[in-house]
Amino acid sequence: xxxxxxxxxxxxxxxxxxGDPVVLRGLDLTVPTGALAAVLGPSGCGKTTLLRxxxxxxxxxxxxxxxxxxxxxxxxxxxPPERRRIGIVPQEGALFPHLSVxxxxxxxxxxxxxxxxxxxxxxxxxxxxxxxxxxxxPHELSGGQQQxxxxxxxxxxxxxxxxxxxxxxxxDSALRAGVRADVRTALRATGATxxxxxxxxxxxxxxxxxxxxxxxxxxxxxxxxxxxxxxPADPWVAGFVGDAVLLPGTVDTDGTVRTALGTVPLRxxxxxxxxxxxxxxxxxxxxLTGPTAQGAVRGTVTDVCFYGHDAMVTxxxxxxxAPVGIRVAGPLRVRPGEETGVRVLGEGTLxxxxxxxxxx
Amino acid sequence: MPNTPRAAPRxxxxxxxxxxxxxxxxxxxxxxxxxxxxFRTRTGRxxxxxxxxxACVAALFALLPLGYLAVRALERGPGYAWDVVAxxxxxxxxxxxxxxxxxxxxxxxxxxISLAWLTVRTALPGARAWSVLATLPxxxxxxxxxxxxxxxxxxxxGFGGAALALTLVSFPYVHLPVAAALRGIDPAQEExxxxxxxxxxxxxxxxxxPQLRPAAAGGGLLVALYVLSDFGAxxxxxxxxxxxxxxxSYRASFDRTPAAALSVVLVVMTVALVAAxxxxxxxxxxxxxxxxxxxPAVPLPLGRYxxxxxxxxxxVAAVAVxxxxxxxxxxxxxxxxxxxxxGGLADTAWATLGVAAAxxxxxxxxxxxxxxxxxxxxxxxxRLLEQAAYAGHALPGITxxxxxxxxxxxxxxxxxxxxxxxxxxYAVLFLPVAVAATRAAVLQAPPVLEDVARSLGRRPWQxxxxxxxxxxxxxxAAxxxxxxxxxxxxxxxxxxxRPTGMDTLATRLWTETGAGSFAAAAPYAAALILLAAVPSxxxxxxxx
Numbered sequence: 001x002x003x004x005x006x007x008x009x010x011x012x013x014x015x016x017x018x019g020d021p022v023v024l025r026g027l028d029l030t031v032p033t034g035a036l037a038a039v040l041g042p043s044g045c046g047k048t049t050l051l052r053x054x055x056x057x058x059x060x061x062x063x064x065x066x067x068x069x070x071x072x073x074x075x076x077x078x079x080p081p082e083r084r085r086i087g088i089v090p091q092e093g094a095l096f097p098h099l100s101v102x103x104x105x106x107x108x109x110x111x112x113x114x115x116x117x118x119x120x121x122x123x124x125x126x127x128x129x130x131x132x133x134x135x136x137x138p139h140e141l142s143g144g145q146q147q148x149x150x151x152x153x154x155x156x157x158x159x160x161x162x163x164x165x166x167x168x169x170x171x172d173s174a175l176r177a178g179v180r181a182d183v184r185t186a187l188r189a190t191g192a193t194x195x196x197x198x199x200x201x202x203x204x205x206x207x208x209x210x211x212x213x214x215x216x217x218x219x220x221x222x223x224x225x226x227x228x229x230x231x232p233a234d235p236w237v238a239g240f241v242g243d244a245v246l247l248p249g250t251v252d253t254d255g256t257v258r259t260a261l262g263t264v265p266l267r268x269x270x271x272x273x274x275x276x277x278x279x280x281x282x283x284x285x286x287x288l289t290g291p292t293a294q295g296a297v298r299g300t301v302t303d304v305c306f307y308g309h310d311a312m313v314t315x316x317x318x319x320x321x322a323p324v325g326i327r328v329a330g331p332l333r334v335r336p337g338e339e340t341g342v343r344v345l346g347e348g349t350l351x352x353x354x355x356x357x358x359x360x
Numbered sequence: 361m362p363n364t365p366r367a368a369p370r371x372x373x374x375x376x377x378x379x380x381x382x383x384x385x386x387x388x389x390x391x392x393x394x395x396x397x398x399f400r401t402r403t404g405r406x407x408x409x410x411x412x413x414x415a416c417v418a419a420l421f422a423l424l425p426l427g428y429l430a431v432r433a434l435e436r437g438p439g440y441a442w443d444v445v446a447x448x449x450x451x452x453x454x455x456x457x458x459x460x461x462x463x464x465x466x467x468x469x470x471x472x473i474s475l476a477w478l479t480v481r482t483a484l485p486g487a488r489a490w491s492v493l494a495t496l497p498x499x500x501x502x503x504x505x506x507x508x509x510x511x512x513x514x515x516x517x518g519f520g521g522a523a524l525a526l527t528l529v530s531f532p533y534v535h536l537p538v539a540a541a542l543r544g545i546d547p548a549q550e551e552x553x554x555x556x557x558x559x560x561x562x563x564x565x566x567x568x569x570p571q572l573r574p575a576a577a578g579g580g581l582l583v584a585l586y587v588l589s590d591f592g593a594x595x596x597x598x599x600x601x602x603x604x605x606x607x608x609s610y611r612a613s614f615d616r617t618p619a620a621a622l623s624v625v626l627v628v629m630t631v632a633l634v635a636a637x638x639x640x641x642x643x644x645x646x647x648x649x650x651x652x653x654x655x656p657a658v659p660l661p662l663g664r665y666x667x668x669x670x671x672x673x674x675x676v677a678a679v680a681v682x683x684x685x686x687x688x689x690x691x692x693x694x695x696x697x698x699x700x701x702x703g704g705l706a707d708t709a710w711a712t713l714g715v716a717a718a719x720x721x722x723x724x725x726x727x728x729x730x731x732x733x734x735x736x737x738x739x740x741x742x743r744l745l746e747q748a749a750y751a752g753h754a755l756p757g758i759t760x761x762x763x764x765x766x767x768x769x770x771x772x773x774x775x776x777x778x779x780x781x782x783x784x785x786y787a788v789l790f791l792p793v794a795v796a797a798t799r800a801a802v803l804q805a806p807p808v809l810e811d812v813a814r815s816l817g818r819r820p821w822q823x824x825x826x827x828x829x830x831x832x833x834x835x836x837a838a839x840x841x842x843x844x845x846x847x848x849x850x851x852x853x854x855x856x857x858r859p860t861g862m863d864t865l866a867t868r869l870w871t872e873t874g875a876g877s878f879a880a881a882a883p884y885a886a887a888l889i890l891l892a893a894v895p896s897x898x899x900x901x902x903x904x
Contacts, residue, residue, distance in 0.1 A: 057811055081814035088815045094808040098830045108816030150812075157816060 004068045005160040005193040007031040007054070012063035014049055014217075023049045024060070025217040031210065036187055036194045037222075038208035040201060042240070046217040047197045051163050054195070055088055056081035067160055087154030087192075089164040093146035095138035101125070101149050102134030108157035124152035127186045144175045151183055155190050162187065164196040168203060180207050201241045205229065213237050229282075231267065235351050238280045243312075245286065245324045249279040249350065257350055260320035261286070261297050264348040272352065279348045283327040288313065288334060289341035296341030299324075301334045315342055407733045407742065408820035415729035419748035421784075422726075422791050425763035426751055429627065432766050433620040444621040449605075454625070457601040460522060460594070461587045467527040468583045471676060472534025473576060477564075478669050480542040483659040485666075490673045491539065497680045498532045499892065501849045503592025503870055504885050505529050508684035510596060511691060511878035522597040528680040529593075530586045534579035541575035542568075560660065581637035588630055589756035591852035592866075596873055602626045603758050603852065610762060610856070620766070623759040634754040688889075691882035701880075709887050712848055712864040715779065719786030719847035723794045724840040726787055731798025731836075732828060736807060746795065753792040760788050761853035782857040786847045793846060794839045801835020802828060841895040848892055865891070 007030070014024040023046040031037040039047045052058040054065055056072065056079060064074030067086070072079040087108075095104050105121040106112075112120070118134075125131050128148035138146060147167055154162050167183070168176045184207055187194045198204050204211045205225040212222040221233040232238035235246055249257035249264070251274065256263045259279050270277065289296040299315040302323050311332050316323045326342065334340055407415070433441050444450065478484050479491040497505075505525040509516050516524065545568060553563040591603040600608075602622060610619040662669050727749070734746040752760065764785050768776040775781045805828060813823045829836075851866045858867060865888040872881035 055811070055815055057814070080819075081811070082817045082819055084815070086815055088812060090808045090812060094806055094812055096809055096812075096827060096831075107813065110817055153812070153816070 005033040005191075006066075006068060007037075007161055007193055007195065008064075008066040009050070009054065010064050010066070012050065012053060012065070013061045014046070014053060014058065015061060023217055024053075024063075026063070027214070027218055029212050029219055029222065031193055031195060033193055034191050035209045036184065036196060036207065037210040037212060038196045038198055038204035039212050039214055040198055040204040040241070041214035043199060045214045047199075047214050048165065050214070051088075051165055051195070051197050054161075055086050055163055056084050085157070085160045087157070087159035087162045089147070089150045089154050089162065089167045091166050092143070092170045093138075093150035093167075095146055095149055095153070097138055099138075100134065101130070101136045101138065101141070104138065104149060105134070105152045105156050107153060110157075120156055121152075124156045125149070127155070127189060128152045129182055142175075143171050144179045147171065147179055148182060148186075151186060155186065155192065158190070159192055162192050162194040164194060166198055167196070168198075168200075176203075183207075205241065211241075213240060215240075231349055232280065235278055235280060238349075238351075243283050243325055243327070245281040245283060247279045247281070247320060247324075248276065249348075250276050251350065257348065259348075260317050261324070261342055261344050262295065264344050265346075266350050267347045268349070270350055270352050274350075274352045277350045277352050279350055281344060281348045283312065283325040285344060285346050285348075286324065286326040287343045287345060288315075288326060288328060289343050291339040291341050293341045293343070296343040299340055299342050301336050301338045301340055303336055304332065304334065306332065315340060317342060407737050408824075410821040410824065411729045411733055414726075415733050415745050418726040418730050418791065419745050422749050422751045422788055424767070425755060425760045425788055426627065428767050429620055429623055429759060429763040432763070433617065433624045435620075436617050440617060441621045441624075444618045445625055450622065450625065453600060453602055453605050453622075456519075456599070457588060457629075460519065460526070460599070460601060461584050463523045464526045464530065464587045465580045465583050467523070468531040468534045469576060469580055471527065471531040472579060473538050473572065475531075475673065475676060476535050476539035476542055478673060480539050481660055482669065483661050484669055484673065487659075490677070493673075493677045493681055494535050495532050497529050499889070500529050500680075500684055501592060501851070501866065501888070502526055502529050502586075502590050503596055503851055503866070503873070504688075504888070505684055506593040506596040507869065507873045507878070507881055507885055508687040510873060511881070512683075512687050514876070517597045518599055522594050522599040522601075525593045525597065526587050526590060530583045531680070533582040533586065534576060537575040537579045538572055541572050545571055578637055581633055585630060585633045585637065588626065588633065589758075591756070591758050592870065596870065602629075603756060606758050606762065607852070607855075610765075616762075616766060619762055623756075623762055626756055627754065627759055630756060631754045688882055688885055691879050692886055694879065701883075705883050705887060708863050708865055708868050708884065709891065711862055712866070712888075713891065715782060715854075715862075715864060716786075716844050716847035718779070718783045719790070720794075720840050720844035722783050723787045723790050723843045723847075724798075724836065727791055727794030727798050727839070728829075728836065730791075731795045732802050732824070732832075734795065734799045735802035736810075746799075749795045750792045752789045755789065756852070757785075757789055757850060758852040758856070760785050761856035764788075764853075765856055777857065777859050779859055779862075782854060782859075785853040785857050786843075786850065789850065789853060790843045790846050794843050797839020797842060798832065798836050801832035801839070804835060805831035845892045845895050849888065 009027060009029040012024045012027040013022070015022040027046070027050060029037075029039070029050075039050060041047045049058065053060045053073065059078055060073060062075075064077075065072050066074075067084065070079075071077050072084050072086075095101075096107065099107065102118070102121045102125075105124050106117045109117050109120060121134055122131065125133055128151055130145060130148055130152070133141070133145070133149070138149070141149065147170075150167070151162075151164075164183070168180055171179055180203065196204070196208060205228070208225060210222065211225050211228050213220045213228070215236065221228060221237050223231070228237070228241055232241060232244075235244065238244040238246070245261075247259040247261060249259040251257050251266075251269070252263070255269065256265050257277075257279055261281075264279055264281070266279075291298055297317055299317040301313060302316050303314040305312045305314075310327050310329045313326045313328050313332075313334060314323045315326060324342070406412070475490070475494045479487045479494065484490065502525060505528055506521070509521055509525055550563050550567055553567045554560075558566060588601075589603065591607065594601045595604045595607065598604075602625065606619050606622050606626070609622065610616065613619075730745055730749045733742050764781055765776070768781050772781075809827055809831070810823050813827045814820075818826065848864070849866060851870055854864050854867050855870065858864065863871075865884045869881050869884040869888065872878075872884065
């Protein structure tokens with residue numbers, strides 16, 4: 001057994017054939033031992049291809065996959081899936097319909113005698129909160145339960161790495177949060193490194209220790225959820241991981257930036273000290289004030305969307321073409337058409353113009 | 361019961377072929393599709409040797425008759441073969457075969473489309489029952505239909521009798537796909553046409569019928585294939601077509617080249633038909649995707665045409681189902697004193713069961729690797745393997761039999777007129793049935809399960825044994841049962857290849873009918889229908 005379960009992926013390239021678009025273009029990713037990383041990206045960004053290459057079901061055109069100190073895929077090396085010690089949890093669980101829950105869980109245990117298998121199955125089922133379900137058949141379980149069994153099955157042979165392919169997609173939203181939390185707890189308990197593929201930014205931010213945003217076959221940014229949200233690498237990432245207010249701005253000598261919403265302090269200046277750029281703020285950084293309040297910018301409410309836990313108020317501001325979104329917690333006191341003031345709290349991030357994803 | 365739109369095992373194979381490229385392109389991993397689809401991709405992965413080697417053996421086995429037939433036909437030089445082909449008598453036969461085919465196809469189209477429309481789209485009383493009745497003739501072998509008509513009225517023999525018997529057994533090949541297509545058409549289109557000022561008949565002609573064309577064309581081509589390959593009905597009706605001429609020529613002469621040359625012409629014609637059928641099927645499939653009906657159409661009231669519609673359905677059911685069964689019942693009772701040779705019947709039935717079981721077993725074993733590869737692997741190699749296995753789809757039974765006879769006489773004389781050769785002929789002929797069933801069964805099992813098994817430490821052959829085969833087993837077994845039934849009913853290859861002195865129910869029925877001893881033939885026909893009905897019944901229960 002190796003003492004490290006780090007996943008290290010370097011320079012992965014993959015296209016499915018002549019004339020087909022390139023899916024991965026030099027993707028790099030490192031997931032430290034025991035961490036749960038989310039690979040987040042829009043449909044078609046190559047995240048599932050990445051997963052299949054890591055699992056060994058596909059061969060990359062170039063690049064290497066290292067697990068601990070073993071190279072499992074690379075030039076001239078292709079360890080078949082059954083020898084990689086990588087567990088997978090597919091969408092909708094994919095339990096073997098002809099085997100009982102217990103036999104599903106013990107499917108990957110080899111060279112283990114019967115009492116030990118039984119013990120291990122019970123232990124795994126307990127871990128995912130399904131103790132005593134071993135004799136059921138998969139079709140007798142709900143979708144969430146099937147998903148938990150799939151996780152137990154993947155964890156039973158003590159893999160170095162677990163890959164989860166949008167495992168919560170098929171569950172309805174009420175169930176999702178619960179299963180998600182259970183999966184996280186179970187993964188933590190076993191200490192396996194895990195990679196979760198998803199296109200749901202909320203899922204990625206709330207579940208993972210580390211989020212890699214994939215765009216056009218490359219990792220656009222890999223950071224902790226907080227840093228990703230607060231310090232996105234570019235406006236595209238900012239918009240992908242959450243609602244963003246993007247404003248053109250001019251940098252002042254004191255490290256602040258002038259925008260249509262007033263002067264905003266910056267977290268850090270981007271490289272090259274540009275004079276102008278795009279300022280990113282989050283809707284929860286904006287506050288509604290009275291129309292004449294000091295330090296506020298005047299605007300007109302154009303729309304109000306109420307979500308229950310909070311609301312999104314859209315305000316048209318002088319000097320900026322697109323209306324800005326403002327997240328408001330608590331009771332709403334404005335209606336469309338009313339005059340209001342807007343004030344910025346906290347710091348923004350400045351992004352150089354011309355580094356839009358299309359220019360990559 | 362039969363909510364399966366697939367017309368018959370043969371068409372199932374063809375449609376399976378046609379849908380493969382669409383799936384492959386959908387799974388090509390462009391990623392616009394949900395990841396589940398990408399997990400199904402099998403881009404560029406070579407099948408494991410445990411599958412590849414036996415699949416290649418099966419493919420070569422299926423191609424052997426075709427290849428050897430060509431060798432044999434050209435043995436005396438292409439000039440001699442050409443003389444046979446270009447002979448006036450051959451052209452005459454060609455005309456007769458094509459004429460019979462054209463008449464049967466036209467009649468089947470009329471019967472199949474009218475019944476499909478009446479049962480699916482109108483307020484016909486008992487529509488469901490009529491629909492089931494319209495599929496039953498599929499279970500009647502052509503020679504049983506011929507027996508029924510000949511025994512009732514011997515003067516029917518000839519073109520008319522052959523066309524009648526063949527139409528009444530093959531029109532379900534049109535009825536089934538057309539009925540399925542009718543169910544698939546969005547009624548909103550017809551409503552739009554009505555609201556734009558077209559009456560019901562104009563709407564049917566201008567909106568509905570054009571959309572039925574792919575289904576009707578596919579069904580019509582299947583009927584054509586059936587007629588060209590048929591031996592039982594034309595031989596009993598003493599109407600000379602290619603198949604009967606090949607049989608006569610083989611029996612009558614020591615020079616086997618003419619039989620081989622005629623067989624090659626027949627094979628060329630059937631191959632062309634199969635190719636045409638596959639193409640229309642591909643297009644029909646594309647036309648259907650995405651239409652998925654939101655709601656069923658409102659049945660059209662028949663009004664004062666109701667008695668007429670009922671009369672029409674009743675008449676078809678009477679001649680296609682009631683009449684053959686009635687004739688059979690008549691001969692069973694009327695001829696009881698003459699022909700109840702129970703011992704002989706039991707021996708023949710037993711021999712039939714044995715040889716059909718052997719045929720089904722060999723066919724299923726050969727089909728397994730090909731079916732798995734066809735379901736799980738893309739690429740030129742996999743496609744070639746599958747298409748090779750489908751060779752029997754294009755080969756009339758008589759040509760396969762002839763080719764195996766030639767082959768055995770020259771290279772494997774101890775096998776000549778021995779059971780193994782007959783079993784091999786069954787395997788070549790019905791490999792498409794079993795491959796289609798296996799492929800469909802394997803496709804039902806999500807491939808992601810195999811990925812999971814690999815990730816849990818199983819080698820490819822272990823995955824096959826522990827996951828793929830157990831999951832596909834019910835479908836494979838159904839395919840084996842279907843193969844068993846078609847083996848039992850097979851006539852021309854059995855006639856040529858059976859060991860001397862051995863009879864199956866089919867050959868015995870053919871001999872007795874040919875000799876005009878209808879009362880003696882009847883028990884064999886009844887036994888055949890009963891024995892064939894058991895697996896069919898089990899299959900129907902298994903599916904529901």
